[in-house]
Amino acid sequence: MKNNLLINIKNLNKEYMLGKTIIAALKDISLNIRNKDFAVIAGPSGSGKTTLLNIIGLIDNPSSGEIWFGSDDVSSASHNALFRLRRDRLGYIFQTFNLIPVMSVFENVEYPLILNKMTQKARKERVEQILEKVGLWERKNHKPLELSGGQRQRVSIARAIVKNPDIVLADEPTANLDSRTGIEIIEIMQKLNQEEGVTFIFSSHDPCIVEQGKEIIYLHDGEIVKTKARRIEQ
Amino acid sequence: MTFLKLGFRSLFRQKRRTLITLLVITFGIGCLLLTTGHSVYIDWVLRESTIHSETGHLQLFNPQYFEQEEETILQYSLDNYEMIIDNLIQLKGVMLVQARIDFMGLVSNGDKSVAFLGKGVEPDKEKKLRTLFGSTGSDYNSLIAYQPDTDVIILGKGLAASMDAEIGDWLTLMATTADGALNAVDVKVVDTFDGGMAEYDKRALIIPLKTAQILLNSQKVEKLLVTLDDTENTDQMYNRITCMTANQDKQVSIRKWHEQAAYYKQVRQFYKQITGFLSLVLFIIVFFSTSNTVVMSIVERTQEIGTLLSLGTSRWQTLKMFFFEGLLIGLIGGLLSCVFALGFSFIINHFNIVLSPPPGFAEGYPLSVRNQADFYLQIFIVTVMVAMFSSLVPVFRVTRMKIVDALGHI
Numbered sequence: 097m098k099n100n101l102l103i104n105i106k107n108l109n110k111e112y113m114l115g116k117t118i119i120a121a122l123k124d125i126s127l128n129i130r131n132k133d134f135a136v137i138a139g140p141s142g143s144g145k146t147t148l149l150n151i152i153g154l155i156d157n158p159s160s161g162e163i164w165f166g167s168d169d170v171s172s173a174s175h176n177a178l179f180r181l182r183r184d185r186l187g188y189i190f191q192t193f194n195l196i197p198v199m200s201v202f203e204n205v206e207y208p209l210i211l212n213k214m215t216q217k218a219r220k221e222r223v224e225q226i227l228e229k230v231g232l233w234e235r236k237n238h239k240p241l242e243l244s245g246g247q248r249q250r251v252s253i254a255r256a257i258v259k260n261p262d263i264v265l266a267d268e269p270t271a272n273l274d275s276r277t278g279i280e281i282i283e284i285m286q287k288l289n290q291e292e293g294v295t296f297i298f299s300s301h302d303p304c305i306v307e308q309g310k311e312i313i314y315l316h317d318g319e320i321v322k323t324k325a326r327r328i329e330q
Numbered sequence: 331m332t333f334l335k336l337g338f339r340s341l342f343r344q345k346r347r348t349l350i351t352l353l354v355i356t357f358g359i360g361c362l363l364l365t366t367g368h369s370v371y372i373d374w375v376l377r378e379s380t381i382h383s384e385t386g387h388l389q390l391f392n393p394q395y396f397e398q399e400e401e402t403i404l405q406y407s408l409d410n411y412e413m414i415i416d417n418l419i420q421l422k423g424v425m426l427v428q429a430r431i432d433f434m435g436l437v438s439n440g441d442k443s444v445a446f447l448g449k450g451v452e453p454d455k456e457k458k459l460r461t462l463f464g465s466t467g468s469d470y471n472s473l474i475a476y477q478p479d480t481d482v483i484i485l486g487k488g489l490a491a492s493m494d495a496e497i498g499d500w501l502t503l504m505a506t507t508a509d510g511a512l513n514a515v516d517v518k519v520v521d522t523f524d525g526g527m528a529e530y531d532k533r534a535l536i537i538p539l540k541t542a543q544i545l546l547n548s549q550k551v552e553k554l555l556v557t558l559d560d561t562e563n564t565d566q567m568y569n570r571i572t573c574m575t576a577n578q579d580k581q582v583s584i585r586k587w588h589e590q591a592a593y594y595k596q597v598r599q600f601y602k603q604i605t606g607f608l609s610l611v612l613f614i615i616v617f618f619s620t621s622n623t624v625v626m627s628i629v630e631r632t633q634e635i636g637t638l639l640s641l642g643t644s645r646w647q648t649l650k651m652f653f654f655e656g657l658l659i660g661l662i663g664g665l666l667s668c669v670f671a672l673g674f675s676f677i678i679n680h681f682n683i684v685l686s687p688p689p690g691f692a693e694g695y696p697l698s699v700r701n702q703a704d705f706y707l708q709i710f711i712v713t714v715m716v717a718m719f720s721s722l723v724p725v726f727r728v729t730r731m732k733i734v735d736a737l738g739h740i
Contacts, residue, residue, distance in 0.1 A: 155640050155733040183642025190737075194637040198339035210332050211642045255641075 101166070102262055102295060103129035103152060108161030110147050110318075121147045123318045125161070129263065129297060134289045136309030137299040144318040145299035146267050152297060153186055153265040154178050165262075183211050187256030189266035189298070193248040195240035201227070201251050202236040208259045226254045230284060246277035253284060257294050266298035270305050282308045333647060337654030340627065347623055348659070354619040355663030356670050358612045359713050363671035363706065364678070365608055367699035369601045374700055378561065380594045382463035385587040386428070386555030387564045388571065390414065393583040395552075403433055404508040407550040410580055414554060417574070423559050423567060425462060428455035429551035431542045435505030437535060439493050446489065447533045448503070450542025450551075453477065459557055472521035473538060480541040483517035486525040486534035495519050503537070507547035515545045561587075609709075616713060617720045620659055624652060624721035628728050635728055636736030645729040652725035653718060660717025664710040671706075675699035 110122040122144045129135060129152075137145045150156035151163065154170060163171045170181060187208075188194075195204050202223055209219040227233040230250040240248055249269060256264045266285070270278030282305055288294045300306050307326075314322040341348055381387055394406040408414065408429075415427045431450035436443045453473035460467035469484060476482045483503070485495060495501060497519055504514045517537060525531035543549060558567055564586055575582050588595065628635070638648055683697040728736070 150734050153640070155636075155737065157732075179642065179644055182640060186642075188637075188640050190637070192633075194633065194737075196336075196634060196637070198336065198343060207332075208641055211647075 100130045101128055102131050102133070103127075104162075104164040105152070106162040106164075108148075108151065108163065109159045110144075110151060110156075111159045121318050122151070122158070125318075125320055127313065127320065129295065131262075131295055132289065132293045133295050133297070133311055134286065134309055135297045135311040135313060136306050137297065137313045137315060138301065138306040138309075139299075139315035140301055142317075143315040145301075145315055147318075148315065149265050149267050149297065149299055152263075153188060154182055183208075184259070185262040187259065187261035187264040189249070189252045189256045189264060189269045191268040191271045193240070193245075193252045193272070195248055195251055195255070197240055200237050200239055201232055201243070204240065204251055205254045205258050208255060212259055222258060223254075226258045229288070230254045244277075245273050246280060249273060249277075249281050250284060253281070253288070257288055257292070261294075263295040263297065266296065268299055268301075270300065270302065275302075275304065278302070278305060279308075333651040334654045336651050338658055340631075340651070341655050341658050344627065344630075347626060351619050351623040351659060352663050352666060355616050355659070355713065355717070356666040358615050358619075359664065359667035359709060360670035360674065362609055362612045363667060363701075363709055364674055364699055366605055366705050366709065367671065367675055367701050368697065369605045370702050370705060371698045371700035372601055372695075373598055375695075375698075376594050376597055377591075378463045379465075380591045381561060381587050382459055382465070382557070385590045386426070386459070387558040387561060387587050388556040388568055389585045389587070389590055390554040390556065390571075390575075390582040391552075391585065393581055396583055402508055402510045403506060403546055404431065404548045404550045404552060407431075407548070407552050408554060408582065409550045411551045411554055414575075414582070418554075418556055418571065421567070421570065421574075423563055424556060425559050426455055426459055426555075426557040428452050428459065428555050428557075429539055429553070430555060431539065431546065431552045433505055433542060433546060435503055435545075437489070437493065438502045438504065439495060439499070440502075442493060443504075444489065444492055445533065446503075446535050447530070448505075448542065449534075449536045450539045450546075451536055452539050459555070462557060469521065469523040469536075473536070476520055477538070480538050480544065481515065481517050482520045482538065482541070484521040484523050484536050485519055486531040487522045488525070488528060488532035489535060490519070490522045492532055497521060503535075503545055505545050507545075508550070509547060511547070513545055513547055515541060517541065613712065613716050616663070617716050620656060620663075620717045621720040621724065623659065624656060625724045627655070628652065628724050632728060632731070632736050633738075636731075636733050636738075639729070639733045639736065648729045649722070649725050652721050656718040656721030657714065659721075660714035663717060664713040667713065668706055668710060671699075672701060675701055 105125055105127040108122055108125040109120065112119045112121055125148065137148055139145050147156065151158050158171060161171065162169060165181060165185070170178065199207065205223045205226060206219050209222060224233060227236055230253055232247060232250055232254065235243065235247065240251065243251065270281055273281060285296050286308065289296055306312060310326055312324040312326065313320055390408065392406040392408055398406065400406055411429050418424055418427045429452060433448050433450065435446060435448060437446045453470040457467035457470040457474060472484060473482055483501065493501065499519045500516055501519060502514050502516050504512065507513045525534040539551065558564065568584060568586055572584055635648055678697060678699050685695055685697050
């Protein structure tokens with residue numbers, strides 16, 4: 097079980113300066129994320145969900161505490177080491193999709209593979225495989241603005257998982273979607289988790305979405321107030 | 331390749347803004363190319379007309395001419411000039427060798443005496459010298475027509491007016507001879523000429539070389555002018571003639587045309603300064619215009635930059651993408667500028683526009699543009715470089731932003 101540990105967070109704190117006032121966004125967070133987890137960080141607005149995801153995703157720095165990626169302490173890693181971790185081991189799904197508007201669906205999904213210096217032939221095969229999985233192969237030549245919100249988020253998922261990252265982080269992935277599409281997106285993520293073994297951590301304040309998580313971490317005012325593990329029927 | 335493609339596509343994301351930037355570059359650099367082309371034309375015309383009227387490509391003097399002050403006219407002059415002419419004219423690439431004497435004195439119509447600046451010339455060779463650069467050399471037709479008569483003169487229009495002299499009138503020229511005495515000859519006015527500058531025109535006269543030698547009581551000449559088939563061969567021929575004359579008993583001092591063309595150098599310097607200043611101003615405009623486009627683009631795309639960085643794009647790759655945008659703006663703008671300048675220069679040259687005379691000049695000059703490939707290439711390269719580097723500072727700043735701040739940028 098110990099070998100299964102993907103991320104280990106110890107006594108993490110994050111403070112912001114708001115004018116002259118120090119705001120504690122995260123307080124003494126300790127957390128383990130294991131391989132193939134499907135974890136959701138739940139909590140009301142302002143509870144610190146996004147801050148925690150940003151720190152786990154190595155796009156923000158903690159004020160104190162430790163973050164271990166496997167056996168690597170990334171809380172004191174160099175800029176280049178963080179860049180390589182983001183490129184090779186992390187995938188992101190954003191609330192506002194954040195697709196590159198001048199690229200087609202195919203190119204958006206292909207982009208992380210280019211950064212990983214994969215050959216063109218291998219890239220084409222991999223992108224085709226992923227777009228088939230999220231049901232968007234037919235739309236591969238469309239630009240993001242020509243897609244619906246749900247389709248854009250599926251492209252975003254495809255882009256996040258195409259390079260086989262260790263973990264995919266999704267900040268409120270359904271917040272900009274209607275409830276039915278939101279559920280569809282979570283179902284795609286669940287399917288990828290179950291079939292491909294992709295590890296997901298996502299945040300949400302929507303109870304219908306939260307209850308889809310296998311592990312639920314409840315945050316309130318920057319503190320973990322409760323964690324819950326749930327058995328999913330296969 | 332991916333980043334070049336991304337840069338290219340991003341360039342046309344805000345079509346209107348990119349178009350305005352390209353228009354600024356096109357008009358700014360296009361106008362600079364036209365101004366430079368006009369300056370090159372002025373330089374070329376001034377150079378060739380100076381050579382083909384005043385200096386020739388090379389001038390041969392008595393070596394002492396530049397070393398000591400003459401006490402009397404033609405004291406340090408060339409006495410065996412006809413032999414030198416015969417030798418030089420044999421050289422391949424030498425079109426013409428002619429003798430000249432510049433002198434001063436008084437011209438009188440009986441009622442009035444005026445100081446003059448005179449030239450003693452070989453009229454047929456002077457005409458040929460001018461025809462080598464497309465001029466008719468018609469000022470010398472009258473002197474040629476009267477050959478072998480020596481008692482003829484052509485006057486600058488200003489001097490003719492000052493002396494109230496008309497064609498057919500007789501005037502008296504007075505000057506100090508080579509041995510220091512005073513001498514005078516009577517000459518018949520056979521024509522007038524336009525001396526170019528009004529002040530010079532009021533003092534200028536030209537007589538046949540033989541007449542000048544009679545007046546100055548000498549068989550010598552002040553200098554020889556050597557005219558070549560191509561100005562580019564000046565240095566090569568200078569070396570050749572230097573070697574050729576080095577072993578002769580009577581040595582000569584050789585000067586290149588630009589050493590004897592003070593006026594040309596001043597005008598050239600003047601145009602270089604104007605063009606240089608204009609270039610600086612226009613390149614600053616291009617720099618800030620491109621920089622503005624890139625800054626606006628960066629501000630709008632800060633969140634996108636955050637996304638690219640979070641996906642694992644390095645700061646260098648992000649920088650490269652915007653660098654390519656600047657490069658493409660520079661390339662497209664530079665090319666359009668060249669097309670604009672070539673088109674307009676064709677139109678300008680086609681219409682034969684004549685500008686009003688500059689201060690001190692009697693005639694206007696044509697507004698023509700001489701397009702030179704090396705200038706186009708230089709300005710094109712500088713435009714591309716300026717456009718490229720104007721994007722670097724703002725991009726560098728944004729790639730130093732924290733990813734989380736860039737992602738949260740609205």
